[in-house]
Amino acid sequence: MNSRLLDRNCNIVLKVVDERLWALFRSRWQHTLTYWSGFFSFGLCLALLGPTVLDLRCQTQASLQGITLVFFSQQFCLFVGSSVGGFFSKSYACSLSSLAVSTFTISAVFAFIPICRNLPMLAVAMAITGLAMGVIDTISNLQLVKLYQKDSTVFLQALHFFVGLGALLSPLIADPFLSDTDCVLGNSTSNFTNSSSTLRHMRNKLAGRHVYNESHFQFQTEGEVVTRVSYAFWIMALINLPVPIAVLVLMYRERVLTCCSESSPLLLDGDRQLGTPRSASEQVDLTSQEHLEPAGHANMLNCCHLSKLRxxxxxxxxxxxxxxxxxxxxxxxxxxxxxxxxxxxxxxxxxxxxxxxxxxxxxxxxxxxxxxxxxxxxxxxxxxxxxxxxxxxxxxxxxxxxxxxxxxxxxxxxxxxxxxxxxxxxxxxxxxxxxxxxxxxxxxxxxxxxxxxxxxxxxxxxxxxxxxxxxxxxxxxxxxxxxxxxxxxxxxxxxxxxxxxxxxxxxxxxxxxxxxxxxxxxxx
Structure with a gap:
């Protein structure tokens, strides 16, 4: 009897939790899906460089050692973008504006990469994507935490699921356009057989983003370039394009199309129905507190005012x-x-x-x-x-x-x-x-x-x-x-x-x- 009563109470609790989380999601669905889609862009960009790097080496006619520079530039700028991302979160308007710019930048750079004909240009392009990825990482995590607070764990798990989903899809999309042989056709004879297995080995090796003791692999750097990798980047640019559009739609709905707008956005108007009813004055106070004073998100020291640091x-x-x-x-x-x-x-x-x-x-x-x-x-x-x-x-x-x-x-x-x-x-x-x-x-x-x-x-x-x-x-x-x-x-x-x-x-x-x-x- 006691076990049945316990099971019944557990089922009731789980049902209430499910309904409450579903109610939270329904009132915030557009914001949540926007941040999730931003992390999908993050995953696409994270995993696309590895499989395509040998074709990009052909396109820029760079050496095997030199092409690893693009890995470092993207990774370093990803760290920098994550560090400065908090400063773009000083207001809700600036957060969405930064997210829109970052997600659009990824599509723009994907479309631009096929015309990068030298290594420095490609390294700069990948550095820009790294900065955009870092800003997306910080803002999406931060806004979801602020949005759901004690219930944020569930939605953060889903957010990071979309990184893995993007990282799984981008190599599959790029694979049909990768070269099966050395895509620089030179006159001299290479020191190795230009077989598909050799190129597959080097692609997997370059996933480590660093090349050690691979001097015995001599790829051609001069000659006719034969590669179709441009189509992979153009397709990825189109796939990613709905993400900045979704952010702009959210900005239009929240009336924050201008960065750092002074007007109070209409964030989560439906949230007021989830808890106990509030008076009009309480709603105004809550709105001003949530949207006009989010400066604590900028950095750690703002969370504890300098005057009270001791x-x-x-x-x-x-x-x-x-x-x-x-x-x-x-x-x-x-x-x-x-x-x-x-x-x-x-x-x-x-x-x-x-x-x-x-x-x-x-x-x-x-x-x-x-x-x-x-x-x-x-x-x-x-x-x-x-x-x-x-x-x-x-x-x-x-x-x-x-x-x-x-x-x-x-x-x-x-x-x-x-x-x-x-x-x-x-x-x-x-x-x-x-x-x-x-x-x-x-x-x-x-x-x-x-x-x-x-x-x-x-x-x-x-x-x-x-x-x-x-x-x-x-x-x-x-x-x-x-x-x-x-x-x-x-x-x-x-x-x-x-x-x-x-x-x-x-x-x-x-x-x-x-x-x-x-x-x-x-x-x-």
Missing amino acids: EVPLSFFGLHIFGGMVLFFSDGIVGSYTGFVYTYAVASPMNLPHKMAGYLTSVFWASITVGRLASIPLSYRIKPVRLLTFNQVGVIITLFLLLILYTSSVFLFVGTSFLGLFISSIYPCMLAFTEDILDYKGCATTVLVTCAGMGEMLLQLLVGSVINSHGSYSFLLCGMIFGVMGFAVFLGLLLVHHIHKTHSRAAASPVSVVEKSEANGANH
Whole structure:
């Protein structure tokens, strides 16, 4: 009898939660879909460069070593764009304007890349896409956190699902237009056979964004260029074009077509119906508070005014530092694994065929996408901190097993799948968890996104140099070290959270005592 009653109560609770989340989404559907589509653009741009880089080398007639410059320019400017993205969020109007400009820039650059005939021009174009991607990353995460607050975990999982979806689709779209042989037809004889298997090997190798010890591959740099890669970029530009149009439609609906508009936008007019009814004066106060004073999203120091900086506990800064370092290591693992798992698989002792090893990166991205999709229903049944703990432990166990079973090609695919599943939801859960601790002021989002971009860039460089000097086996060892360090930092974050919560209670208790004494005095 008790078990039936418990099951019935659980079903009622889940039904209420589902209805409440669905009501939240219905009132914010246009905003949510716009941010999701922006992250789809992010994913398209993130994964398109790797498969097309050899054809772009032909187009610019660059050397194999020189073409890796475009990887660095995009990755570095992605980090810069993530860092400055918070400054474009000083108002709701500027956030949408920046998002519209960034998403349109991606389409414009995709259309422009086919006419880049030299390496510096291509590097500048990819740097611009990196800046646009960084701004999209920060603004979309920040606005969704502000939009849903305590319910943001579910919608952040869906947001990051669209990155994986875009990253899966763009290589599939580009594949029919890639050259099967060396696309620069020169008069001299190359030092290797221009076979499709060789080019496939080099494409997978270049996914690591750095080339080490590949001087024996001599590609032609002068001659007739024969490539159809332009069609891939033009198709991607058209696919991405509805995204800035959707942002402009949202801006028109919110009456913020001019950046940093002084007029109050009509953001979420339907939200007032979700809670208890408010008076007209309360609605005006809420509107002015939400839309005319969002400057706290610009940077961390604005969240604690400079005049009150001494009153801010050290745990406030500790939450930002430890939260950022967790994402530094988790995104660093994602970047280094996608970059160098192929290099590890084709080297001794694994020695997988080039074609089979090339599937590993796709398996990893597919697992991340599936993991984020599965985390959407889990996010409102499991608290973010518990999901984070489970995923962090899962990452360490998977990397440890990969390290032990380093000669098993079967477990390499199995482990890659599980690693993608476990690591998939760490990013969105960490954003939701940290912002929840800090009362959704938006400060943590910019810091965490920037740290994630820094980790992806720096740890790839570190792993590449270690592999070059110590061999391919060090790839898994580096991943294990990063995983342990990330989990240690996460435990530090939980400790700082406990200290911060204790400090907040201690700071609030004197106020409660004063209010209670005043109430007793009024009664007497």
